[in-house]
Amino acid sequence: MEIILSIAIGVMTTCGVWLLLRPRTYQVIVGLSMLSYAVNLFIFGVGGVKTNVPPLLGDDVVTSSLADPVPQALVLTAIVIGFATTALFLVVLLASRGLTGTDHVDGRGDRK
Amino acid sequence: MNGWAHHLIIAPVLLPLAAAAILLFIDERSRMLKGLVSLAAALLLVVISFVLFRIESGPNDFEGVYLLGNWTAPFGIVLVLDALSALMLLLTSLLGLAALVYSLARWHTVGAHFHTMFQLLLMGVNGAFLTGDLFNLFVFFEVMLAASYGLLLHGSGPLRVKAGMHYIAVNLAAALLFLIGVSLIYGTTGTLNMADLAARIPEIEPDRRMLMEAGAGVLGIAFLIKAGMWPLCFWLPTAYSAASAPVAGIFAILSKLGIYVILRLTMLLFGDGPSAGFGANVLLYGGIATLIFGIIGVLASQALGRLAGFSVLVSSGTLLMVLGINDGAVSSGALLYLVSSTLTIGAFFMLIELVERGQDAGANVLAVTMEAYGDADEDEPEEGDGVTMPGTMAILGTCFAACGILLAGLPPLSGFVAKFAMLSSMMGTGAIGVPPTAAVWTLVVLVILSGVASLIAMTRAGIRTFWGSIEGTVPRVLVIEIVPVMFLLGLTLVLTVQAGPAMQYMDTTIRTLANPSVYIDAVRNATVITDYDDQAKVSTEGTN
Numbered sequence: 001m002e003i004i005l006s007i008a009i010g011v012m013t014t015c016g017v018w019l020l021l022r023p024r025t026y027q028v029i030v031g032l033s034m035l036s037y038a039v040n041l042f043i044f045g046v047g048g049v050k051t052n053v054p055p056l057l058g059d060d061v062v063t064s065s066l067a068d069p070v071p072q073a074l075v076l077t078a079i080v081i082g083f084a085t086t087a088l089f090l091v092v093l094l095a096s097r098g099l100t101g102t103d104h105v106d107g108r109g110d111r112k
Numbered sequence: 113m114n115g116w117a118h119h120l121i122i123a124p125v126l127l128p129l130a131a132a133a134i135l136l137f138i139d140e141r142s143r144m145l146k147g148l149v150s151l152a153a154a155l156l157l158v159v160i161s162f163v164l165f166r167i168e169s170g171p172n173d174f175e176g177v178y179l180l181g182n183w184t185a186p187f188g189i190v191l192v193l194d195a196l197s198a199l200m201l202l203l204t205s206l207l208g209l210a211a212l213v214y215s216l217a218r219w220h221t222v223g224a225h226f227h228t229m230f231q232l233l234l235m236g237v238n239g240a241f242l243t244g245d246l247f248n249l250f251v252f253f254e255v256m257l258a259a260s261y262g263l264l265l266h267g268s269g270p271l272r273v274k275a276g277m278h279y280i281a282v283n284l285a286a287a288l289l290f291l292i293g294v295s296l297i298y299g300t301t302g303t304l305n306m307a308d309l310a311a312r313i314p315e316i317e318p319d320r321r322m323l324m325e326a327g328a329g330v331l332g333i334a335f336l337i338k339a340g341m342w343p344l345c346f347w348l349p350t351a352y353s354a355a356s357a358p359v360a361g362i363f364a365i366l367s368k369l370g371i372y373v374i375l376r377l378t379m380l381l382f383g384d385g386p387s388a389g390f391g392a393n394v395l396l397y398g399g400i401a402t403l404i405f406g407i408i409g410v411l412a413s414q415a416l417g418r419l420a421g422f423s424v425l426v427s428s429g430t431l432l433m434v435l436g437i438n439d440g441a442v443s444s445g446a447l448l449y450l451v452s453s454t455l456t457i458g459a460f461f462m463l464i465e466l467v468e469r470g471q472d473a474g475a476n477v478l479a480v481t482m483e484a485y486g487d488a489d490e491d492e493p494e495e496g497d498g499v500t501m502p503g504t505m506a507i508l509g510t511c512f513a514a515c516g517i518l519l520a521g522l523p524p525l526s527g528f529v530a531k532f533a534m535l536s537s538m539m540g541t542g543a544i545g546v547p548p549t550a551a552v553w554t555l556v557v558l559v560i561l562s563g564v565a566s567l568i569a570m571t572r573a574g575i576r577t578f579w580g581s582i583e584g585t586v587p588r589v590l591v592i593e594i595v596p597v598m599f600l601l602g603l604t605l606v607l608t609v610q611a612g613p614a615m616q617y618m619d620t621t622i623r624t625l626a627n628p629s630v631y632i633d634a635v636r637n638a639t640v641i642t643d644y645d646d647q648a649k650v651s652t653e654g655t656n
Contacts (some may be wrong), residue, residue: 020285025277031285039288046299065136070298074247080289081254085284088261099270105281107274 001049005041012038021081025093025103029086036082040075117167121178121193123160124201127153132231134504140224145564147216150227155211157234159465161201168198169617177244177638185244185635186308188352192244192635195621196447200241203451204365206235206603207458210596214462217360217593222267222356229266233259233362235349242370244635246294246304246331247372252291257283260366267356275347275354280619282337282347290334296327306380312627314385325390328381332374332391337368340428342401349409349421357465361422361596367424368450371431379625389438396436396551401495403429403558407565416464416577419569420457423519426562427453432533433555440626447532448611452526452604456518458522459600463511466576469587509578511594514601516570519564526607531559533615639654 009105012034054061055069093103100107107112131153136144168174176193179185212230220226236256243249260285265276296306300320301312316324333344340348348367349570352360374395382390406429409422427449436447514525521531607614624630 020281028281032281032288033458035285037286043291043295058385058630063571070304074178074291074295074298077247079253081287085254085258085261085280085287088258089277089280089284092261092265092273092280095265095268096270098397101274105277107270 001051002045005045005049006081009038009041009045011094012041021030023105025096025105028105029093032089033086036078040078040082043075044070045071054090116229117163118139118176118178120160120482121176121191122180123156124164124205125191125235125242127157127160127232128238132228132235134226135228135231137354146227147220149180150212150231151216153231154212154234157205157238158202158209161198161205164193165202168193168195171283173252174249176632177634178554179638179640182640184640185638186305187250187288190244190305190307190635190638192307192631193242193243194631195617195624196372196376197241199447199451199617199621200368201238203235203368203454204237204241207365207454207600208362208409210458210600211361211462213599214361214404214593214596217479217590219267219356219358222352225262225264226266228275229259229262230362232256233263233547235259237365237608241372242618244306246297246306248293250287250290250294256369260363263362264351264355264361266359272354272439273357274611275351278347279351285634286334286337289330289337292326292333293329293334297324300324300327304468304527305635306377308379311632311636313381313387318386321387325387328377328390329394331377332394335370336372336432338521339367339374339432340402340425341398341404341432342425342429345402345405345425346430348415349418351422351605352424353415353417357506360417360461361458364424364454364461367428368431368454371435371450374432375625376608378438380628380631383626383628390409392436392438394436395432399429399436400554400558401429401434403562404431405564406431407558409560410565411571416468416573417461419573420460420464423453423457423566426519426566429459429648430534430559430562433558437538439537440622443536444615445530445535445537446620447618447621448533448614449530451614452518452530455604456515456527457608459511459597460515460519462593462600463515463597465589466589466597467508469589496598501509502592503585507594507598508587508589509574510645511597511601512570512574512578514604516567517575518601518604519563519570520567521559522567522623524608526604527606528576529611535559548556556647604622 005095012020012072016033016035016038017029019034022028022031047070049063050067053065053067055067055072057063057066097103126332132148135146135149138149140146164176177185178191178193180189181190182188188258193395208230212227215226215230226312233256236252236254236259240249240256243252261276261280294304294451299307300323301309303309303312337344352363357364378391378395382388402425406425406427408421409417410426413419413422430453432449434442434449510651518525518527521527533555538556
């Protein structure tokens with residue numbers, strides 16, 4: 001379980017960083033989204049990987065078998081914020097494309 | 113601090129939030145009303161932060177801890193007001209007021225929701241200064257960043273959109289690093305409360321310590337991007353010079369926010385224990401590199417906007433270097449320098465737009481390249497109505513000279529006092545009295561060199577702007593545009609005249625920061641307000 005999770009995070013981060021460094025705005029935004037997925041999984045992972053346990057403290061629940069609720073709350077916040085900023089970035093990307101006529105990040109790609 | 117005064121701690125967050133919400137309901141066409149609401153909120157914010165500042169600078173050394181939702185510290189969220197955050201709040205509110213008044217002349221009309229975003233920016237910055245919790249720091253940072261994305265794009269145009277896109281991409285990546293850092297720290301220590309963290313870090317097991325330090329390092333990178341440390345700073349001069357004048361003015365505080373967080377966290381978390389001095393060398397050498405890069409940039413800048421952008425880097429570089437050597441007396445000089453340089457750079461960004469209004473567009477080298485990009489569809493604000501300033505060129509010239517003196521650190525203004533305070537304690541004539549080491553000599557030389565470079569660049573720019581143009585038209589400058597600039601420069605004058613009490617305040621601040629147990633105890637021992645519980649109990653018992 002841990003191995004699969006860490007491989008997934010690693011692969012996504014690698015792809016995300018590579019895409020982030022590409023010269024097209026579309027690649028940059030996909031790269032940023034992948035990176036944010038990787039980071040969200042990473043935050044989820046720091047609470048310890050547990051399956052099928054609730055983060056709720058009841059009367060008959062042993063604390064050792066609890067999932068840590070704090071990383072879950074953090075992930076939720078991070079997802080919301082990441083979603084909003086990605087949407088904003090998309091708008092800027094479209095505005096840039098409209099103003100410069102190219103989707104190069106510097107606004108002056110190879111015009112044919 | 114008790115009763116109503118205690119609730120004032122949360123006011124710098126709630127007031128701009130409420131103002132921003134109200135502003136959303138006012139129609140974009142009633143600009144006057146929007147401007148007045150925003151101005152009233154900014155004025156009230158100045159009053160509140162001044163009251164908080166007075167409380168903190170009073171005789172009793174009190175840590176104001178505000179428990180949100182009445183939950184005790186490590187479990188609930190806390191806001192902490194101490195001398196450093198009170199100072200930063202006051203600085204933010206004064207700069208915010210000046211930038212807002214300036215924008216009322218014409219800039220607030222070039223795009224939608226200027227005032228809402230401005231208030232949200234103030235909310236984010238104030239929240240980040242007040243929070244005592246790492247994750248809330250992230251949230252307030254994001255609030256501030258989201259507002260700053262909008263503000264940077266305010267006025268539109270290809271140059272702003274391009275700079276804005278780079279700015280957003282860099283800051284989104286930085287926010288992801290922030291999250292990685294926060295979650296690594298949580299994973300190793302099990303807490304996000306800064307005071308609790310500071311108490312737990314010395315007791316952490318060695319095999320986890322490395323992971324915690326890695327987390328702290330990643331977290332630091334996120335703030336160093338904001339502060340503009342070389343080589344993470346290439347976005348900064350472009351973004352700041354592309355922003356509209358009042359926005360660039362308020363952005364002067366954003367790079368200082370990065371510095372603030374680094375100062376706060378290094379002093380609190382890595383003051384003593386096995387991890388003491390973590391990252392100090394990175395700050396020192398990074399600061400040196402930033403300062404050298406800033407000096408070269410200042411000398412190489414053709415356009416005034418870029419000159420101001422590189423001045424931000426010079427200021428950040430100086431501060432990072434001083435944080436790197438982490439010495440009490442030098443740090444208190446650096447705090448004064450932080451206040452002085454924020455006011456100066458804020459005023460300078462706003463002044464540039466007024467000065468450049470008089471120049472013909474072709475005279476500027478940057479203007480030529482801008483035309484090649486197709487600058488024509490940039491939204492230039494219409495001329496505002498209002499009283500025109502008499503004797504425009506004389507006042508603009510005086511303000512420009514004052515900015516030059518402040519940036520170069522020449523007497524008689526506060527730039528000199530601050531640099532003198534730093535240099536004298538570095539040279540050993542101050543409180544420490546030890547002979548300076550090689551690193552310190554490098555610092556001294558670089559700080560002086562940066563002053564010389566700023567002086568050369570400012571003189572050159574001043575001659576070209578004020579004396580060089582033969583048929584340059586006199587710009588039409590309104591009173592409400594030049595008064596904020598004069599207000600900020602006047603504050604540096606106040607800082608010069610009151611240098612004694614100011615230095616004393618900075619000294620006390622640094623001394624409190626150097627003793628983290630005060631902060632830790634204040635947060636841990638903060639008690640919930642019991643009256644409410646009793647009343648609630650009585651009322652529930654009554655209903656049962």
